[in-house]
Amino acid sequence: MPMENRNAIISVKNLVKNYDDFKAVQGLTFDVYENEIFGLLGPNGAGKTTTLEIIETLRPKTSGEVTVDGLSIDKDQNSIKRIIGVQLQAAGYYPNLNLVELLELFSGLYGVSIKPMEMLAKVNLQDKAKAKYKALSGGQKQRFSIATTLINSPKIIFLDEPTTGLDPQARRNLWDLITEIRNNGTTVVITTHYMDEAEQLCDRVAFVERGQIIALDTPDQLIDNLIAGGFERKKEVKKANLEDVFINLTGKEWRED
Amino acid sequence: MQTSYSNTKATLALAKASFRSIMRSPSAVVFTLAFPLIFILVFGFLGGGGTKIDVAVAPGSDLQNPIIAALEKISVIRLTKNGDLASINKSLEKGDFDAVIDVEKNPAHLPAYFTNVKYTSASLDKGNILKSVLNELSYNLNTQNLKPNVTEIRASTVNGRLYRTIDFILPGQLGFSLLSTGVFGTAFVFFSLRQNLVIKRFFATPVKRSSIVLGEGMARIGFALLGALFIILIGHFAFNFTLINGAVTVINMLVLATMGIVVFMGFGFVVSGLAKSESTIPPISNIITLPQFLLSGTFFSIDAFPTWLQPISRALPLTYLNDAMRKVAFEGSNLWDVKHQLLVMLIWGIGIYAVAVKTFKWES
Numbered sequence: 296m297p298m299e300n301r302n303a304i305i306s307v308k309n310l311v312k313n314y315d316d317f318k319a320v321q322g323l324t325f326d327v328y329e330n331e332i333f334g335l336l337g338p339n340g341a342g343k344t345t346t347l348e349i350i351e352t353l354r355p356k357t358s359g360e361v362t363v364d365g366l367s368i369d370k371d372q373n374s375i376k377r378i379i380g381v382q383l384q385a386a387g388y389y390p391n392l393n394l395v396e397l398l399e400l401f402s403g404l405y406g407v408s409i410k411p412m413e414m415l416a417k418v419n420l421q422d423k424a425k426a427k428y429k430a431l432s433g434g435q436k437q438r439f440s441i442a443t444t445l446i447n448s449p450k451i452i453f454l455d456e457p458t459t460g461l462d463p464q465a466r467r468n469l470w471d472l473i474t475e476i477r478n479n480g481t482t483v484v485i486t487t488h489y490m491d492e493a494e495q496l497c498d499r500v501a502f503v504e505r506g507q508i509i510a511l512d513t514p515d516q517l518i519d520n521l522i523a524g525g526f527e528r529k530k531e532v533k534k535a536n537l538e539d540v541f542i543n544l545t546g547k548e549w550r551e552d
Numbered sequence: 553m554q555t556s557y558s559n560t561k562a563t564l565a566l567a568k569a570s571f572r573s574i575m576r577s578p579s580a581v582v583f584t585l586a587f588p589l590i591f592i593l594v595f596g597f598l599g600g601g602g603t604k605i606d607v608a609v610a611p612g613s614d615l616q617n618p619i620i621a622a623l624e625k626i627s628v629i630r631l632t633k634n635g636d637l638a639s640i641n642k643s644l645e646k647g648d649f650d651a652v653i654d655v656e657k658n659p660a661h662l663p664a665y666f667t668n669v670k671y672t673s674a675s676l677d678k679g680n681i682l683k684s685v686l687n688e689l690s691y692n693l694n695t696q697n698l699k700p701n702v703t704e705i706r707a708s709t710v711n712g713r714l715y716r717t718i719d720f721i722l723p724g725q726l727g728f729s730l731l732s733t734g735v736f737g738t739a740f741v742f743f744s745l746r747q748n749l750v751i752k753r754f755f756a757t758p759v760k761r762s763s764i765v766l767g768e769g770m771a772r773i774g775f776a777l778l779g780a781l782f783i784i785l786i787g788h789f790a791f792n793f794t795l796i797n798g799a800v801t802v803i804n805m806l807v808l809a810t811m812g813i814v815v816f817m818g819f820g821f822v823v824s825g826l827a828k829s830e831s832t833i834p835p836i837s838n839i840i841t842l843p844q845f846l847l848s849g850t851f852f853s854i855d856a857f858p859t860w861l862q863p864i865s866r867a868l869p870l871t872y873l874n875d876a877m878r879k880v881a882f883e884g885s886n887l888w889d890v891k892h893q894l895l896v897m898l899i900w901g902i903g904i905y906a907v908a909v910k911t912f913k914w915e916s
Contacts, residue, residue: 352756353752353755353756373557373758376756376757376758377557377758379756381756383753383756385749386748386749386750386752386753387748387749387750387753388748388750388753389569389570389573389745390573390744390748391572391573391576392569392572392573396569396572397569399565399568399569400565400566400569403561403562403564403568403569404562404566404758404759405757405758406557406558406561406562406758443753447757
């Protein structure tokens with residue numbers, strides 16, 4: 296669904312982040328449009344997480360300019376926090392609490408009133424209401440994390456490698472959930488290592504390498520550009536791949552462990 | 553859509569979550585309630601009988617005489633006959649016997665008997681009690697058939713409040729409970745919240761740092777006070793722990809407990825900042841809690857310690873908490889009477905929080 300002249304909801308200009316003498320982010324410039332799924336792609340250590348955390352106001356920048364829905368990350372940190380939802384890579388949750396209690400805690404932290412069961416229904420975890428976070432499977436954990444990002448009805452959610460370590464069924468299930476969230480009007484910024492995922496899910500992607508953006512476009516356009524440059528796969532592309540075989544054999548059903 | 557954000561709501565939400573979490577944490581319940589209660593139970597039952605003086609009767613001693621007969625009637629004294637000399641001497645050295653007594657008939661008839669007493673340095677205090685018992689006994693026996701020619705001494709004793717073992721042990725255990733909850737609990741919670749990025753996730757919400765500390769603190773103080781109340785009530789109703797002014801005393805003790813837990817939490821914040829891994833928390837915490845556990849008059853009065861050790865005892869915050877607790881509970885002191893103890897704790901509090909501000913880490 297490519298739409299031209301869309302509004303930028305996040306605007307990053309010449310963003311730089313140095314850790315001592317390590318230059319993690321070296322002058323990133325990009326916009327994220329309203330209501331798109333924007334992917335930040337790149338190898339480990341390329342600066343994806345650092346960039347996300349700067350936009351999320353969790354980490355100070357060295358220089359550059361970032362605005363989120365017109366708010367500056369220098370001055371309006373608290374206002375930004377109230378309109379974004381953040382899923383951290385490998386974050387844990389308060390110990391000894393069940394999912395409903397965790398959601399109650401977050402509703403207090405965001406200062407909003409929600410019905411925990413409705414939040415759980417959004418990510419299809421109603422029957423885990425009394426379970427502890429630790430007792431969930433990998434896919435369930437990610438879906439719960441996403442539920443916590445939706446508590447404050449945010450305009451933008453940030454998902455840092457939400458599908459890492461999930462099996463193909465759980466991954467597809469999560470794609471559906473993320474697409475649904477976008478269709479409900481939320482902008483999604485996501486990082487991933489999986490190109491098939493980015494290709495399926497993202498409206499636009501930026502490739503980050505050594506703290507710099509080396510390409511930014513729709514997945515389709517990037518592929519077309521490559522082919523236009525004379526690239527050819529060594530092997531004839533078949534109409535299905537091994538993942539299709541896996542899904543076909545083991546079923547598309549999402550499995551609760 | 554932007555309504556005003558309530559820091560109070562956020563703080564209370566955190567306090568509630570933290571309280572639930574503490575109540576479900578086995579280690580918190582064990583350290584705060586189980587350990588102190590076990591000690592109270594043990595000492596509560598041990599201390600029931602009061603002082604007994606064990607006196608051995610030497611093998612060759614005369615047994616049919618008024619002195620032995622009189623001693624047998626004194627409840628504080630437990631006489632053991634039929635021991636052989638070697639084992640009696642061994643027991644004396646160990647302090648199992650407090651003294652050995654040997655009564656012999658005087659062949660010269662006056663006085664009728666000689667009473668030889670051997671005390672042991674292993675048990676001097678009980679020896680002293682025996683000494684005064686024997687003095688009174690001999691005075692009574694010697695004057696039995698005589699009219700006093702100068703004066704008759706009529707001694708009377710004021711009935712003092714009975715100071716039971718529990719009156720000493722319970723405040724000490726209460727202090728220990730507060731110390732371990734404050735140090736271990738706070739250190740573990742903040743370390744694991746930091747390590748598991750729970751705090752980082754909190755930072756992605758509009759919550760203030762002060763709300764996080766305050767919410768955690770409220771939950772821990774609430775839990776510690778519930779524990780304290782439980783210990784006090786068990787002590788009072790099951791073991792006759794003295795609450796001289798009833799409910800007022802309980803309230804004063806809880807105020808002291810609050811002061812204590814706040815100071816001890818300061819240590820916990822420092823430990824959580826210093827710890828490099830979860831496994832280094834117990835040793836660092838023990839460095840703080842164990843000396844206080846042993847030296848702050850938890851089990852024994854610090855007056856019983858050698859003089860070189862006493863200045864160390866008198867530098868520790870738990871010493872002052874224990875001291876204040878005992879004064880309030882047993883002597884009926886009010887909080888103003890224990891201002892000296894409170895002041896020392898306040899100084900500790902200011903010091904430790906100054907260190908905590910420097911060492912505390914929000915993120916690893």
